[in-house]
Amino acid sequence: MQNFKVSPIGKISVNNDGMFIELEPRYIPALQALDGFSHINVIWWFSDFDHEEERSTLETPKPYKKAPAVMGIFATRSPVRPNPIALTAVQVIDINCSKGIIQIAYIDANDGTPVLDIKPYTPSLDRVENPGVPEWCGHWPKSLEESERFHWENEFNF
Template identity: 60%
Template sequence: MTEYKLQPIGIIQNNEEGCLLKLKKEYIPALAGIEGFSHLQLVWWFSDFADAKYRMILDAEQPYKHAPEKMGIFATRSPIRPNPIALSVVQVLSVDVEKGILSIPYIDANDQTPLIDIKPYTPSLDRVEVPRVPSWCHHWPNSLEESADFNWENEFNF
């Protein structure tokens, strides 16, 4: 099997100082033109789960309260997966192109998590007007904005 190498472009800072994306100096020029986007897609590395022992786990015991008793890992958003890659859509609060720092309100990544890529969120390519989801999660919010006020603690079994 072919192996692929990923090069982090920076880190996700997620601590008491807030949520920031801090790019490595050599990647700062790639931010040119990003200022007009309200949202971004972030590709990041579940670095705490990169160990080989996690990469062979292919199912999960009911991670969500109303879900089936056992689920394939690809039907979850678990950090435990064959390739610990995460994708998050985030709102942009501010961009400092000179310093290579973007401020975001929230992300479920740990502090110092490797940031792999940034892509602009564009509704014409990324938005699905009427997505279909299983009945066990049909009551979840319909948007990122609605998710902010949703009690997610009532949904997970961990």
Template identity: 55%
Template sequence: MEQFNLKAIGKIQVNDDGIKLLIAKEYIPALTNIKDFSYINVLWWFDRCDNVEARSKLTEKSPYKNAPELLGTFATRSPERPNPIGLTCSYITSVDYENGIIHLAYIDAEDGTPILDIKPYTPSLDRVENPLMPDWCSGWPKNVEDSGDFDWNTVFNF
């Protein structure tokens, strides 16, 4: 297969001060006008799952209640996948252009995770009005805003 070279544009910082995207100095100009968007799509690298075993996993024992017992990797958001790329739609709380910092309300990545790219969330490209979902996850929240208040313990087996 074809090989690609990726370069991290920064790191995710998660600590008691909140969640921040720390953008490398050379990429700070790329943040120009990002504050005009309320949400961004953050592509990040599951660096703690970047090994031969995790990249070889093509099926997953379902972590979801009421789901099929076995799911294909591409039918999950598992970090164990051929290319360990994560994607999170995140709400921007503020932007520090001078220091290259985007403050977020939430991201499902760990402290120190490399950032691959940032794209603005735009409904014309990122929103599907009536997506089809399997029955086992059709009761999940319909948007990011409601996901924060949802009891995810009712969904997962762990």
């Protein structure tokens, strides 16, 4: 089996001014032409869950209230997984190309979380017109915008 080397391009910064992606200086030129995209896909590392025990967990007991009694990790968005990689579509508020800072509306990552990559969100490649989901989560919001008003705390068992 082949191993891969992955190096962070920056980190998540959460402070009183908001949420930001702060790039390492050498990656700042990669921001060219990102202006104009309202959303980006952020690939990040669940660094708080990068432990051997979490990496070997393949099943979990009912993490969502209406879910099956046991679920495979690949059917969840849990940070506990064989490779603790996360993907989040985020709204871009501002891009400071000279400082390498992207202000974002929200990301479900902690302050200091390593960012592995950024890709522009493009509806032609990232949006699925009519996605199918299991019945137990069929009542969840159909968009990022609707998710902001959804009471997620009523969905989880943790």
